Amino acid sequence: MRAPPMAPIFRHPFMTERLHRLAVAICGAGHSGSTLLGLVLGSHSECFYAGEAKKTLFIGNLEKPRRKRVCKICGEGCPVWSRFTQPPEPDVYAQVARLTGAPVIVDSTKKVDWLRARAEELDAVGVPHKRIFLARDGRAVVNSRVRKYPDEDPRQVVDGWAAQIRETQAFLDERPDDWMLLRYETLATAPEASVREVCAFLGLSFEPEMLRYQTREHHPLGGNTGTQSVVARAGDVDDPAFATVPERSRDYYESLRGGFRLDTRWETELPDAVRELFDARAGDLNAPFRWDSSC
Template identity: 45%
Template sequence: MNQKVCFICGVGHSGSTLLGLILGSHRDCFYCGEAAKTRFLHNPDKPIKKRVCKICGFDCPVWGDLNLTDNLDLYEQVSRKTQKPITIDSTKNLEWLTEQLFAIAPTTAQPFLIFLQRDGRAVLNSRIRKYPDKDIQELIETWRNQIQLTNELFQNFDRKKIKVHYEELATDPEKVTRNLCDFLEIDYQPQMLEYYQQEHHPLGGNNGTQFLVAKARGEKIKEPIVSLSEKNRYYYQQHSLGIRLDLRWKEELNPDIKSLFEEIAGTENEELKWEA
C-alpha cells in the first residue's frame, strides 16, 4: 500500500507544520505530523499533547485506535489505516530519521527528503517566545548544531532530495507547492493551498498553524492539546486563513541578540538568510 515516504527535516519553528498540512491536503497524501510521537500513543505517562491528534484529541479516527505492531514498518501501517499511498513525517530528530530510513530500506517504499530552511534569526525569535527563560546562547548553539547535523544527513542521503525555503513557500506558495509536487512525482491539486479546509490528523507540530485549521473548520480549539500564549493567540486570531509570511522577528528580536547570533551562527545562517 505505502509507495512513498516524504521526510521533512530541518529545525523546529521553520514552517514544517504548514508544509506538512499543504502536502497532506493532496488526495494521495497523509501528513502524520511528527511521527516520532507514535511512540507515545496510548501512554498515560506522557503529556496529552504529545500522545493524541492535535486536531481531534482522543477521538481521532486515525490515531485513536491505532495499535502499532513490529511486523510492518510504521508508514505501511499508517498507509493501510488511512488508505493513502504517500505518508509525510516532519520529525526533526535525526536519530529517528536515520532509524526510519533504515526500517523502510528493505521495503518497496520510496523515500524522499525535504530540507525545510528558514532564516535562523526567525527561528531563534520563535524559540525565545516559546522558552523565555532559556539561555540565549544555548538556544543559538542548539540551532547551529541541528543545522550542521541536518546538512550532513542531507548531503549523505542518496535518494531524491530537495531544499525549500520557508520564506519562499510563504511568499509564493503555489510555485513552491507545484515544484514539490513535481519532486514527489504527483499532480498539483489547487486545494492543497487551502489546507485549512481539509481534514488533518497531525501528531505534534505548531500550535498556531493548527489553530487556523480548527478555526477554519469551525471547531473549538482543544485545550490543553493545542495551547497558545497570549501574544501568539492574538497573532493567530488576527491571521487570515491564507498563507502569510511571518517576519515578526524583524521587530521583536533584540539587536544585541541579533549580533550574538551572527557571531555564533552567522556562517551556518548564510545559506538561510532572508533579507527581502
C-alpha cells in the same frame, strides 16, 4: 465537536498488498514552517500528514503529557490515532497508510536518528524515502524559540539551531539525489510555485486544493499549535484538543484565516544582544538562509 470536511479516502489499486509507496520527511530545524508545509502536502488526495510521527512512540503512554500522545485536533477520539497499535507492524508508515488509505505519508519529525532508522526500514521493503529540507533564516528560528522559552540561555538556543542544521545537512548528504531545498520564506511568498516544485520532486500532480489546506481534514501529532488553530477554526472545531494558541502569539494567529503569510516578527522582536550573539556564533552557517524582507 464538528470536524472539518473529510477528504475522500484514496483507494490505491494495490491495496491488498502494501499500500504505502512513498515516505516524505520534512527536515531542518523546528520553528521553520514544517507544520504549514505538512498541512499543505496532507491536503493532497494521495497524502496523509502524520505530524511528528516519532510521537507515535508516546501513544497510549500515560506517563507522557496528553498533548504529546494524541491528535492535536481531535484528542483521544481521533479516527486515525485511536486505532494505531504499538509497536507498529510492520512499520510506522505502513500502518498509517492502512489506517488512512493514503499511499504517501508525510512526517515532520526533525530528529535525524529517527529519520535514518525509518529510511533503513523503508530500504528493506523497497519504499522510497524523499527528504525536503525546509530552511528558514536562523534568526527567525531563534526568535521563535526565545519567545516560546524565555528562560532558555540564548547561547544554547543559537548553538542548538546550528547543531541541528549541521546534522540535517550531513543526513541529506548521505543521499544527494533524494532531497530538495525549500525556503520557508519562498513558500510563504510564492506558495503555488513552491508547492508545484515540491509536487514535481515527489512525483505527484499539483492539486489546487493543497493551497486551501485549512478546508481539509487533518490529524497531526505534535507540531505548531498556531498553524493548527487556523485549521481548527476554519473547520468549526468548537473544542480542539490542543490547537489553542497561547497568549504570546494569540493576536498573530487569530488574524489568520488560512492561506500563507510571511512571518517576520523576528525583525522587531529579536533583541539586539541575541542578534549579535547569533551573528557571532552562527552567522556564517546562516549565510545561505538569510532573508531580507525589504527586498
